[in-house]
Ligand SMILES: NCc1cc(CSc2ccccc2)c2nc(N)[nH]c(=O)c2c1
């Protein structure tokens with residue numbers, strides 16, 4: 183079956199859809215759990231499935247360095263290695279090189295860098311990034327791009343975006359098309375309307391299976407991010423999925439879905455789970471806070487996850503104070519479940535035509551934790 187996206191409903195700019203892939207279907211809007219080095223941190227594959235997640239992320243940069251793309255392929259691919267038979271989206275590696283690698287140099291051919299793990303030298307080109315994602319057997323492949331720094335002048339942003347556009351063409355030419363597999367272009371252009379328009383138009387020419395909006399959530403703030411979504415989302419094909427990279431908080435997700443985004447990823451729920459921060463329908467709680475020491479109630483009474491149905495806030499408080507590994511495990515499980523519920527309930531609201539009311543009620547619930 184082919185890689186396809188069904189648009190099932192709209193409420194203003196918000197969309198509800200179904201993504202069909204070789205590894206299964208994904209209802210949208212959807213939140214993708216980040217499994218950077220071939221694992222969603224502190225979670226077994228069964229635990230990730232139990233959160234309601236349908237698609238997870240892998241990372242070209244981390245996996246090419248360790249255990250190595252050819253080794254993953256020899257071992258049967260990332261799905262087999264992770265025991266995750268569902269769809270996997272892999273980032274192309276450029277973003278991580280610029281944020282993690284040492285001695286990096288970028289030129290027209292690609293990016294040269296040394297591994298942050300063992301100092302070995304690497305040259306990542308659009309062609310090599312596509313080959314690595316093929317070896318990983320990624321369901322959705324991302325083009326190699328440059329995430330323009332923020333802030334950037336119009337000239338810097340134009341130069342960076344045009345390099346990404348040339349790399350997108352080379353990535354598209356190097357992509358091995360297969361039934362049920364897709365490749366996404368990544369719109370750049372920083373905070374400049376004309377550059378976002380130029381980037382989107384060039385990428386539409388290459389007829390990708392989906393489109394990501396890159397270069398946001400890089401310090402511009404929510405207001406500017408929303409302004410760029412209002413400009414960029416309408417430039418993308420209505421019948422193809424839109425993925426906002428590296429976003430965000432629960433509030434970011436509600437506002438970005440309202441502006442036409444279908445797919446998200448962020449380390450926020452997993453990282454917060456490891457640092458005792460729980461996202462709930464009543465707001466964010468720091469479970470290390472002494473006020474939870476005798477609190478025998480569930481973290482979130484509206485949540486059906488194992489953490490909320492079998493344990494209490496007092497137990498979570500104890501686990502984090504005692505630095506027990508079960509603390510991060512349970513809270514990661516909960517946070518990912520909360521993010522999935524946000525998307526699932528949002529999708530129902532979009533299909534029912536009351537997404538605005540859903541957002542208002544959800545935000546009102548978050549206020550409770552502040553009192
Ligand atoms: N902070 C925003 C952000 C995040 C990511 C990383 S998203 C990710 C992370 C891990 C695994 C899979 C995807 C990006 N990736 C690319 N290729 N381009 C961007 O502009 C960009 C911007």
Ligand SMILES: [Zn+2]
Nearest residue numbers: 485487490516
């Ligand atoms: Zn829960």
